[in-house]
Amino acid sequence: MKRLIEKGLMFGNLIRVDSPAWVSLYNRALQKITGRQTALAEFHIDISGHSPEIGDEFGDMDYLAPEGGNRHFILLTTEQKSAPMLNADLSVLRDVLRGFITQNESQLFSLTARDAVLGEIDDRIWQLAEPADLPQIRRLSVTADTTGGHVAEADRLAAMIDRFRSRPDGWWDDVLIAQMIEQARKSGDVTRNPVRLAHTEFDVADFWAADFGGVYLIRSAREPAMIFADPARKAEVQGFLAMSVGDRHQIAAWLARNALAEPVISARGADAAPILRQKIDFILADAAVRLGLDTGDGGRAALRRAAARMGTDLPPEIRGLSALHRYAEQGGDWPVIDSADPAYFYAIRATPGPARDLVNRLLAELAPHDLRLLFMTHKPLFYRLYQTWPDAKRDYVAEMLAREYAIDKQGTREALFGPEPGMSDTDPAPRRQAAGPWGPARVSLSEAGLPRPAGPWGAAR
Known part of the structure; x- marks a missing residue:
């Protein structure tokens, strides 16, 4: 992992905690959550306050997410909203926590100016004993307060003020007035500087969960589905179409x-030829390293020379992707590629909509040799596979990602996936029969949304 860390591809964008004041505030919060404190004088934290250095010190990389409990977080600054989230066992956790910080930024800025804020993200599920429990996760609730309880103290004073204002004899209640004065010494003037955190409830429609070997739950589709990464853990769940990643x-x-995916070659705004060419490069590099072939500097010319020496070991995905690449550059006959072709899932991307990022994450698992897509959309799987690769492949992948992704992350995402999805979804495609008496039906790229190629009398209607 050292290569990835050095190139900013792992543990990048974390918040550095190196002042004694911040370390002291963090330890106060950590003591309340875990009953432990760190001896480190300097460390880094992610959006949730999780530190890989402290995780290594404790021998527990999930010290803010106790087994069977909710995910806790520690905020030292609102700048944590731009940091990544490490060890997320639910794909939407970072989005929820970022939304919470952004929508309560002024309040949290005021609170973190004097104390650390600690809290938890509650999925309102007591236990995930089986896959049928996952659909119960519909809303995540965020609760937070400072280690000194400033939010709770402010709520108490606000309640006293409401009672004072609503009672006709409030001005003659000396006991209530004395209590309000005493409480104001703890919480400050909440009428001028209210300390109340709003926007603490977040609806969750689609997500990936690390439980049960990894499960994609997509509820926003017309046909809700659960897709299991481990075929052995696949289970039928009422109201959901159950599949595994092997059910291509x-x-x-x-x-x-x-209408959740579309061919890259016909996607609006996509420059298909370079995207397909790069997918071919990734697959060739992986095969060359696996076969022990010299790839030189890892450039395109060196990869072509290595491919010429592969013979029958040439990856099966190359044929279909090369045909699509030629069509994108030169035109001609549209290559027939259906879901039985190894290149199929490399040649499509998610359509705009609420499930776009999750579908791209699923496609990365179905097309694991597209290393850039895998890194961008499914880091837990990428890091797990990275540890099994030989050094030559690690060098190539780290260099490639640093050169072609880390320099312009936003531009790369827009080139591959298109602009961020808007509020309106695309119209769903007409239904097709998914399976017949001889097994699941194959789907071609044209059936996934590509118009028929032009004939001698112009484009087909």
Whole structure:
């Protein structure tokens, strides 16, 4: 992992905690959550306040998420909103915490100026004993307060003020007035400087969960589905179409029926030829390292020379992607590629909509040799696979990601995935029969949304 850390591809954008005051505030919050404190004088934290250095010190990389409990967080500054989230076992946790900080920024800025803010993200599920429990996660609730209880103290004073104002004889209640004065010494003037955190409830429609070997739950589609990364953990859940990542034809048909994916070559605003060319490079580099072939500097010319020496070991995805690449650059006959072709899931991307990022994450698992997509959308899987690769492949991948992604992350995301999804979803495609008496139906790229190529009398209607 050292290569990734040095190039800013792992533990990048973390917040540095190196002042004695911040370390002291962090330890006060850590003591309340875990009953422990760190001896480190300097460390880094993510958006939730999790520190990889402290995790290594404690021998527990999930020290802010106790087993069977909710995810806790520690805020020292509102600048944590721009940091990544490490060890997230639910894909939406970072978005929820970022939304909480952004929508309560002025209040949190005031609170963190004098104390650390600690809290938890509650999924309102007591226990995830089986996959059927996952659909119960519909809303995440965020609760937070300072280590000194400033929010709770402010709430008490606000309640006293409401009672004072609502009672006709409030001015003659000396006891209540004395209590308000004493409480104001603890919480300050909440009428001029209110300390009340709003926007603490967040609806969750689609998410990936690390439980049960990894599960994609997509509820916003016309046909809700749960897709299991581990086929052995696949389970039927009422109201959801159950699939595993090995059910390629079934997944392809479901994506097409629900208009969740589109061919890269016909996607609006996508420069298809360079995208397909780079996917081919990634696959060739992976195969060359696996076969022990010299890739030189890892450039395109060196990869072509290595491909020429592969013979029958040439990856099966190359044929379909090369045909699409030629079509994108030169035109001609449209290559027929269906869901049985190894290149199929490399050649599509998610359509705009609420499930876009999650569908791209699923496609990365279905097309694992697209290393850039895997790194951008599914870091837990990328890091797990990275540890199993030989050094030559690690060098190539780290260099490639640093050169072609880290320099312009936002531009790369827009080039690959298109602009951020708007409020309106695309119209769903007409339903097709997903399976027949001989098994799941295959789906071609044209059925996934590509118009038929032009004939001698112009474009087909």
